[in-house]
Amino acid sequence: MAMGKDHCGVFGIVHPEAAELTYLGIFALQHRGQESAGIATSNGGRIMCHKAMGLVGNVFTDETINKLKNPNAIGHVRYSTTGSSAPINAQPLVAEYSQGELAIAHNGNIINAPLIRHHYEQQGHIFHTTSDTEVIFHMLADPEHIAVDDSLGHILGDLQGAFSLVFLTADKVIAARDPFGLRPLCIGEIDGHYCVASETCAFDVIGAKYVRDVEPGEIIQIDERGYKSRFFVTPEQRAEEGLKPAHCVFEHVYFADPASRVFGFNVHTTRYKMGQCLAKEHPADADVVISVPDSGRCAAMGYSDASGIKYVRGFVRSHYVGRTFIQPSQRLRDLSVKMKLNVIRPSVDAKRVVVVDDSIVRGTTTLGKMRALRAAGAKEIHLRISSPPVRWPCYFGVDFPTTKELIASERSVEEIRQFLEIDSLGYISAEGMLDCMDLPADHFCKACFTGQYPTPVDPQVGKFSQERRQLNLF
Ligand code: AMP
Numbered sequence: 001m002a003m004g005k006d007h008c009g010v011f012g013i014v015h016p017e018a019a020e021l022t023y024l025g026i027f028a029l030q031h032r033g034q035e036s037a038g039i040a041t042s043n044g045g046r047i048m049c050h051k052a053m054g055l056v057g058n059v060f061t062d063e064t065i066n067k068l069k070n071p072n073a074i075g076h077v078r079y080s081t082t083g084s085s086a087p088i089n090a091q092p093l094v095a096e097y098s099q100g101e102l103a104i105a106h107n108g109n110i111i112n113a114p115l116i117r118h119h120y121e122q123q124g125h126i127f128h129t130t131s132d133t134e135v136i137f138h139m140l141a142d143p144e145h146i147a148v149d150d151s152l153g154h155i156l157g158d159l160q161g162a163f164s165l166v167f168l169t170a171d172k173v174i175a176a177r178d179p180f181g182l183r184p185l186c187i188g189e190i191d192g193h194y195c196v197a198s199e200t201c202a203f204d205v206i207g208a209k210y211v212r213d214v215e216p217g218e219i220i221q222i223d224e225r226g227y228k229s230r231f232f233v234t235p236e237q238r239a240e241e242g243l244k245p246a247h248c249v250f251e252h253v254y255f256a257d258p259a260s261r262v263f264g265f266n267v268h269t270t271r272y273k274m275g276q277c278l279a280k281e282h283p284a285d286a287d288v289v290i291s292v293p294d295s296g297r298c299a300a301m302g303y304s305d306a307s308g309i310k311y312v313r314g315f316v317r318s319h320y321v322g323r324t325f326i327q328p329s330q331r332l333r334d335l336s337v338k339m340k341l342n343v344i345r346p347s348v349d350a351k352r353v354v355v356v357d358d359s360i361v362r363g364t365t366t367l368g369k370m371r372a373l374r375a376a377g378a379k380e381i382h383l384r385i386s387s388p389p390v391r392w393p394c395y396f397g398v399d400f401p402t403t404k405e406l407i408a409s410e411r412s413v414e415e416i417r418q419f420l421e422i423d424s425l426g427y428i429s430a431e432g433m434l435d436c437m438d439l440p441a442d443h444f445c446k447a448c449f450t451g452q453y454p455t456p457v458d459p460q461v462g463k464f465s466q467e468r469r470q471l472n473l474f
Pocket residue numbers: 254292295357358359360361362363364365366367398399400
């Protein structure tokens with residue numbers, strides 16, 4: 001089953017121009033996923049859906065959008081991974097069961113999906129995808145669950161892991177967020193109509209106003225009359241269980257658009273503050289500050305301002321290069337990395353250079369960039385990273401490799417510095433990073449840095465060992 005690789009963007013809206021606005025909405029969320037894109041719409045009857053591998057701009061044409069013209073819509077962009085491209089897993093997923101047609105778009109990762117899938121496979125259910133999301137259909141179609149009052153709320157309570165979900169029925173859009181609020185999801189308003197999106201940058205593009213975030217454990221139902229809220233895990237239940245939010249800190253570090261408001265506060269501002277903090281924690285004697293575009297740009301500006309070292313443009317990034325990993329040989333792969341990122345020689349030649357980036361994961365592309373700077377004449381390279389060392393895999397939807405492949409899992413900072421062939425290396429401290437957020441430190445999931453997961457996970461056995469609450473299913 002495709003697990004742990006679904007860092008995606010979702011969008012949903014009820015509006016007379018829903019199809020067009022959803023197209024623009026997922027276009028704005030393209031940075032959250034480049035593997036596939038899809039839109040499903042409805043108008044009281046059948047659900048129409050168009051989805052395919054590729055970028056939003058390539059997947060849709062005027063003709064396909066015209067065919068989707070309906071007032072209720074959801075959309076999805078899926079994250080590109082180095083594994084197989086599987087058109088079958090493109091979302092929204094659409095299925096029909098005893099209660100009608102339903103489409104689902106999901107951002108996150110359902111940790112206990114293998115367990116649930118196994119349960120239904122034993123009962124003879126047929127699965128059409130290898131996606132963790134599909135179990136939701138089978139749970140909803142289960143006659144035992146249909147009999148329950150709020151069957152959606154009921155089954156969502158049995159899912160473990162990260163889910164920001166958008167559903168489409170014949171006549172409405174429904175959004176739901178896991179009780180930890182791991183991945184973002186927010187509500188917007190346009191012309192008196194409501195929409196939901198992974199990030200507010202989608203609202204900016206369509207001219208919608210940010211209303212608020214979908215709360216952890218909340219279900220939002222949108223139709224032409226407005227929106228209604230209910231909880232499948234209430235704030236009181238969460239307080240009783242001592243359940244704090246566990247927002248993914250990496251959204252602010254790397255994934256989200258700098259213009260977006262994520263978990264209630266602006267991403268660029270956080271990154272800028274992280275750069276300022278880095279300058280205090282890891283000063284450097286240097287002539288210029290450069291960033292690795294685009295991920296390190298905001299933090300590099302903060303570093304420059306706090307240190308007084310001039311910020312210059314050191315790399316040029318091409319936005320037109322596609323996936324680099326399909327290149328057959330190492331030589332071609334190296335060349336395509338250069339196509340993506342080229343050095344502006346006069347910016348770094350004979351200079352002591354501070355380079356700011358947001359994270360080091362495997363360390364391989366970073367090494368390539370450091371060598372390119374050296375080849376362009378950089379006299380000293382001082383790399384500053386605006387997140388602590390990534391030591392643990394993510395089970396909640398960020399595409400981090402296994403522990404073995406993470407460069408920081410078994411290496412000290414000094415060993416990583418040597419591996420990268422640079423003069424100094426400084427990572428922001430966990431405390432420093434969390435101080436830059438506008439929410440208390442214990443409202444975030446920091447598992448990739450600390451190994452402390454908000455909910456029990458077991459990488460060996462089906463991703464899941466011990467339930468936070470008893471599954472009603474089993
Ligand atoms: P590497 O040196 O190969 O570990 O690559 C580090 C670069 O990957 C940094 O510039 C990060 O911005 C970027 N990065 C961080 N997290 C991810 C992720 N989950 N998927 C893809 N790229 C990432």
